[in-house]
Amino acid sequence: MALVERQSLVRELTTKSATLHRLASQRADQHDAHLTSLSAIFVAGGRARQDLLLDVAATIMRFYPRIASVNVIPFDPSDPMIQTLPGLSGADAALVVQLARGSTGALQVQQMPTAPDHYIVVKRTPNTDAARHGLALVVDARALLATDDPFWQKPSVSLRLLTPDGKTALVGRPAPDAAGFSKLLGSQSQPFIFETALAIRLADLLPVGKVLTAIIAVSGLFLLSVLGLKQRARTKDAESRARLSAQETRLAHASRVNAMGEMASGMAHELAQPLTAILSQAQAGRHLVRRGDVKRLGTVLDDTVAQAQRAADILDRLRRWSKPNRAPSKPCALHDAAGSVQRLLALEAKSRDATITLSLHAAPLFVDADPVELEQVVFNLVRNALDASDGAWITIRTAVDGGMAIVDVTDTGPGVPDDIKARIFEPFVTGKPDGTGLGLALCQRLVEEMGGDIVHLADAAQTTFRLSLPLSTRAVAP
Template structure:
């Protein structure tokens, strides 16, 4: 598992967390909206039922007034007209299922519709005699879902009758919206003085949302209570919930895709900027290295130039002899040409180092890059009397990278090693190995090692333990190696130091002996 795996897992976990959070917010918003809708519907239907029931209750007062006038005006002992009107009222107003006209004189017989018991007659007579002019609202004896209205007739101190309407409380609130027959909806109608409810439908419990209102009737201030039990299935109905979650997920996926696309575009721009900076930094590093190797360049060129000068002077002397054989000049001229080519090669290597590199990665023999580094730093090693060993395989070690960048990385590591070891006692070893798994390059020295306080940030820019160091060499080397698809790390840090570079091989089937 690569070092990027925890970061990938964290990023994935973050995206999943955001997605789950959005789903929870959407579910909560849907539940809140459903709750408000259900409560709003309950409140609206309660208001409709309240107004309808209040209007019906007011009609009872009008019926009592009409019946009272008929009863008082009639001379018929049997009250035939009264009974006819009462029958018509019960026919058109089914909730009124009992009408009784009870004389206050106990010697006279009451008349009316519906069942009539001595207890009922007594209650009506007593209520009428005790009336102060207002209607009496009483429970219907023996009928839990009914109540009675009692009016004295005429409504004066000389009253002769007690007039009663028997009202079915259930029918008083019927013919309303089918809303009241839905699951979880509760409805209750009670007498003003409490007691068992006249009508009770549906569940009334602690978790029931309730509305409570008294009917707007002066004679029948019945208590109307409505309620609704709202469960999770009501707040989150499956179809709207599924559609909402799918819509939120789709929107999140679109936003995430757009964000990732924008992030990739920003990353590409940033990578281009970093690549340009790295190229300039690499070039500046090579130019800086040229300044440090100026003395090495002079030493390298001195030997072939001195040899060329000596050989040309020898040719001149030979040509000045009359008996000189021209065949003797051929070896001298050949040697002069070889020395000139050697000087040209030295200059070409330095010229390549000073030129900005624009070439892309290509397959090349890594041994050639090591040979160039060895040629460049051998004079410095000789000047410090440091042993510089290069151990490379006999066969090609091909990798895909920028050859000049690889030279620069190895050059930085070897030069750092040369500067770290003690003169006349130091040893720097460069070991190249190839196996089926890839290529390994070790740069080791017998110097004092890396200070413990900078090991953890060794590849961080501007980290150095040399007073004159810039702290950019290792950071740049790491970037160049990673760009080639490899890895560089500190393998050993004392005594001595070993930096290891691993690269993918372009000929992994060939396994070379170390």
């Protein structure tokens, strides 16, 4: 029992360590992409457009809290520095210049003298022998290893991150006489040594509950042997089959849950890098357009397309791996959905000085759909109308056209911008500054699954989205 328990504990440590090691390696690799993008922006704009650099740096620091600051340190002390808060001390700034001057093109990494649990990643800019600045990211080593897994909160578990020479610990402390895991981070620029350890006690090897269970089981087998070998064999066989069946069921369930968790974690971290690169390249491209530098814009757009295709491929793998289970449709009242949306958005409409009115068909209208999905579609259309402008007058109108129920959502806002009218239902196309571009795409998918259609009436006097759904032919309970 002790041997099996020890193997289980060591196996758990190895699995958890490998997962955290992979996560830390991916985070370290992202620093290379950040520095490349920041360097391109600085070289393009210089100190005159340091606002562009600071905007991108603020975005990076917001999405990646482990990056404590972004700094551009000139080799000439008389030139001003560009820094985000908190800035570098004089000694740290001098270290950045020293590392940048000594660089031959590769990134330079050094522990910070003033903050031993932080390190600096330095890139000369431009990345040639004519470089006149050092571009530095200050990285919190503790945040590099941050994880929500409760396994790492156990007092018997320890981890640490060592400098590449193995002499200095950025994070953690040594744990002698313990089962361990040690591996270099999978980052060429930041090959820190990642180590974990687990102190295994006697109580871990021989848990009281399992020991008592084993004693009881042995005693029970002895008593059964007294009653007869044949009866004991039958009982033992039946119990064994039941136990194995239950265990197989639990293992199958755990396997599916673990697979989903690992896939979600991997997808999040796989998508982080292409999305970061797309953001940086897009901001750089916008700057080049403003300057009229069309020749360099082509390269930036090619890189952006490549990163977008990479993200699309990642999502395509997720789509093929799992498909959502839809609830069965049933006859539901179209007017109830409209009234529910009016009530849900009443307070928001009042705060925006807007008005939501209903102009409903004289007779009740029923369509075959999932009630939640139907309400979600109408809700999204009305919410878009509210977001379009303050003080809008919004009307939800229903009618019948042949065998179809018609729902028009009309508003007095500024309308859909001309440049996106033809693509308004495509994913990620939006006219709102902070929109995701997924609302109308989701509405279209849901409506099509209900057997209907949704269109934007471009020729209408006011902004109008029309929803057409087949009327239900099934009997409706009174």
